[in-house]
Amino acid sequence: MNMAVKPKADTAVGEILKLAIMAVGGQGGGVLTSWIETLARSQGYDAQATSVAGVSQRTGATIYYLEMTPSTGQQPVFALAPSGGDVDVLIAAEMMEVGRSIMRGFVTPDKTTLIGSTHRQLAVSEKSIPGDGIADADEVRAAAEVAAQRLILADMDRLAVEQGSVISASLFGALAGSGALPFTRAAFEDAIRAGGKGVEASLRAFDAGFKTADQGPNALARAPVADGPKIIGPKAKMRDWAALLEQVKALPEPVQMMAETGLRKVVDFQDVAYGAGYLAAVSRVQSADSASQDWLLTNEAAKYIANAMAYDDVIKVADLKTRASRHARIRQEMGAGDDQLIQLTEFFHPRAEEIAGLMPAKMGAKWEASERRMARLDRWFGKGRRLRTDSLRAFLMLHVLGGLKGYRLRTRRHSVEVAHCEKWMQACLEMAAQDYALAVELVRNRRLIKGYSDTHARGLSKFDRVMAAAHLLEGREDAAQWMARLREAALQDPAGKALEGAIATVESFV
């Protein structure tokens, strides 16, 4: 909020109120527009609305625009589209649309009440890159605080969905609660009733929006967020777990949180003994680290060693797919009631690599080395399988697979992962003595390995290329920064074009 709210209740005859709605197609901007129009006319105003049909349907950004002024009998001249610097109320139905409205100059500190929803509906460009491409909402918020005369920001989408309604209703409520229009709350609610569809749910969402605008975003009591996941299990094993946790306390304080999180992950993946192996690996890094660096290397290692050790094999996937907690979670997510059943279909497409990975280490290596054998595996297993995990047959199959933990450490996949992890740790530890910051970056490169099948293979190849660039950078003062840049480039596109470019740049200056 910038200045005191200028009350609009005494809008003089002759003044035009201008209101723009920026939405993403499919959000019900048209409904909101018609409510506002109905409201204004019912209160003795002349009103005009314009929209651009078509785009609004198909997920593009679109603007609805309204103008209103008290009726005098004479026809006012209204504009058809908003002008920069001349909008009294701007409603943006998504956080980046808040940003767009500011960019387009529709939000100005001298007059605009900005009502925005903080929820995100990601653009294709944000979600398709392999890394994290989500736009920075904090920057938009900061700009909104400068640009708006009055600012109302809340997750209007959630407010509406919680009431079984859609965002247009909570935004309409927020508009009422903002006091930016000189109409009573009852008049707003009548406009919803006049619309005739889903009235009760709309009114509940309206109320949530109203309270949020009127009393601030914390007006509605929220259920406390659940604590993070914990390790649970039979008593005897919990004692072993408690002993492991004691070992975590022996680690430097800044590392403990990450190490405990990592430990939970690997114990969930395998067992307590495996967890002890994890802690040993972390301690190994610790011995090459020091308090003067705030144990950064160890902390990062605690994170990425856990990810490396809890690799995504068939056993893990089968286990996760057949857990009791999963069934409960899906029921809740799908909003299934007690009188409804849920049928679950899983989509598996095993390749020869996964089958060979499940074989005993030596045998698997032999099969992997033979193209003919791999082709045979592919013929036998390599096709899409849809498994109904609510059925006994499919459940049993996955349940058995998921129970192969006792055998896992003897599989080909495990031996490959152990070797890979060891090689990576070795490289990091060697570098630690030489260039600490670069070693931290080498640890972080592990982020590149993710996904399954081809995506996983591409990730591995990117990881290899980025790791190999370390020797190019060795000895440079900015080696760590460059390594970080290479990794970011690798996360830009799936094919690794940005990475190729970045490596070419590095090669050009060494």
Place this chain on the structure above:
Amino acid sequence: MAERSFKAEVEHLRKGDGDVFTGEGILAITKALLENGVGYVGGYQGAPISHLMDVLSDAEELMGELGVRFEANASEAAAAAMLAASVHYPIRGAVTFKGPVGVNVASDALANLCSSGVTGGALIIVGEDYGEGSSIMQERSHGFAMKSQFWMLDPRPNLPSITKAVKDGFELSEASNTPVMLMVRIRSCHVTGSFETSDNVPPPLTMKQAIAAPQSDFQRVVLPPWSYVHEQQKVKERWPAAEKFIVENNLNEVMGPQGAKMGIVLQGGMYNGVIRALQRLGLADVFGKTDVPLYVLNVTYPLVREEFDAFCDGKDHILVVEEGQPEHIEQHLGSFLYKAGAKLKLYGKDVLPMAGEYTGQVMLDGMTAFLKKAAPDMLPGQVRAPNRDTPAIPDLSKVVPIRPPGFCTGCPERPIFAGMKLVEEELGKHQITGDIGCHLFGSLPPFEIGGATMGYGLGPAANGAFDGGGERRAISMLGDGGFWHNGLSSSIGNMVYNKSDNVVVIVDNYYSAATGGQDLLSSRAQSDTKNTGNPIQDALKGVGVKWIRTIDHTYDVAKVRDTVREALTTDFKGPKVIVASSECMLNKQRREKPLRAKAIKEGRRVDVPRFGVDADICTGDHACIRLSGCPSLSLKRLDDPLRDDPIAHIDQTCVGCGNCGEVADAAVLCPSFYRADVVHNPGGLERWWAGKRAGIIGWLQKRRDDNRLRLSDAITVAAPEGARAAPLPPMGALK
């Protein structure tokens, strides 16, 4: 069935003398047509006048009562050709389509129509798709009026003016034997407001009466020597008649004070924008009372010299406000002034930009620049000497992503492009042309399949130069709308004729979907007034296509992939056409949702599918999104310090189309996806058996859990806002 139903609104079209109509521009236009005794209407859908076609279609019953014929034309050319009825018969006709692409298609018929001239009023209502929200190239329809000699109305964008323009248009057309184009801009089609109605008037001569008494006159046929005569008639008879009518009936308006030294000439459609700029400069009031003289051209072609001269009399500075380029009106007025030896200064595309929409800011800047030169004393002090510091608002251009339109949630075209993308990964990139329609979104990320688009139904024709063949076959996309509009003859027929070896993918979504879901020849919907259900495949066979493959469920990504691969690699010589059919999801949902809700309410067994992603299995590589782009498949951040990247997430807007599962399988992506079918009202036996199974599964799960350590629940989800900062903001974002 069109995307939006106007059945309720259409009742307002029955209003009579002294009633007030309140609603949208397109409805007002329809009402005005009925009030002015129109005998037949037609057109072809396209933004921004799609809804006008829908209104006409929904008003068919009312029009039938009045004796008005409604024809859904095959194309804009067909619509313009239909106005031929007004050549010989004194019947008013109106057609509608979009400009300029619709006008381009119609121009052949328009040119012939203009040569013949009309007896009954002929009105072409063009939605000028220019500026924000437009999906096409930015061009003007004005040039077509100049070349064919028809008249152009550009009324002020409010309902009374637009409806008056319908009346004026018919009368002007009849007075000058010339078709009239009524131009409505994109936002004025959907502007709301009120006007006073009058009774509907049945056509004095109906089409049925006319066909019973056929008329012809060879002098109106466009053949020499009469075509030369027509040209002379255009300039010697029709043009002067039009000017006379325009002046005598005051179609153009002069506003503001007399005796001012400067003034503004503007297109009627620019009026509200000009007034708003003047309001902001304190030179006009809310009701449009202005201190600056205005000459409002509700008729932008022809320009009437005597009116313009009278307006300029005594003035030193004139500004022309004319949106779009080139500046036809400014040039025309300039030549008037030059020939008259006038000394006054003419402004236009110097203080205003040559290209682009005249938005509020552009208009304000242009007016200000003009007045600074023409009448600086009139400007408020603030404008002349700005001294207020406004706070700098952070630049968000590097932060806010663009958001072009794309495939809807559950769109049946998405899996077609996913399949083609997989073929591209196997066989390499191919020469691909797109067409007009929703499928053109396939050329955008994440698919980036398709290159040029040359016009409706011209996708395969745009690959004509590649029909000679080569190492890799060319592919062209074509929608069912484009197929029937023009594609069957111009594209497919000629591939057969020229022995093309290329591939066509026809995207058949049962409707002209991009324009709002209107029915087509091949639509599956039953219609009382139209003949639907004519398969595209039959038409293909009819023009001699031998290699035809049908995919009747486009969500089968593997089948799409295999069929496209087969088309690209088969030894068969000749055009290969794949017809990929599944219903437009927007329409399907609109049709099925109410039925489903009703069935659930009535206690019948209903199975509602939705997809989900297992958060603990997804690794956040986003490969699935690169083969989808579905609005309901998005990302979320986990409250897990071990994870760097957001993971895939399917929100509740998912319609369970199946694409995610098919892609995960066909592209061998990952096992994170699952499909959950919520069964409403399951039967007794089904419930009993499910209980038994759940009992056994639960026992197995408990047995394992009793013997191991595990996480309580995989992972809880952080705030869904995505409001946490990205690790590295885009370059330059932090200023």
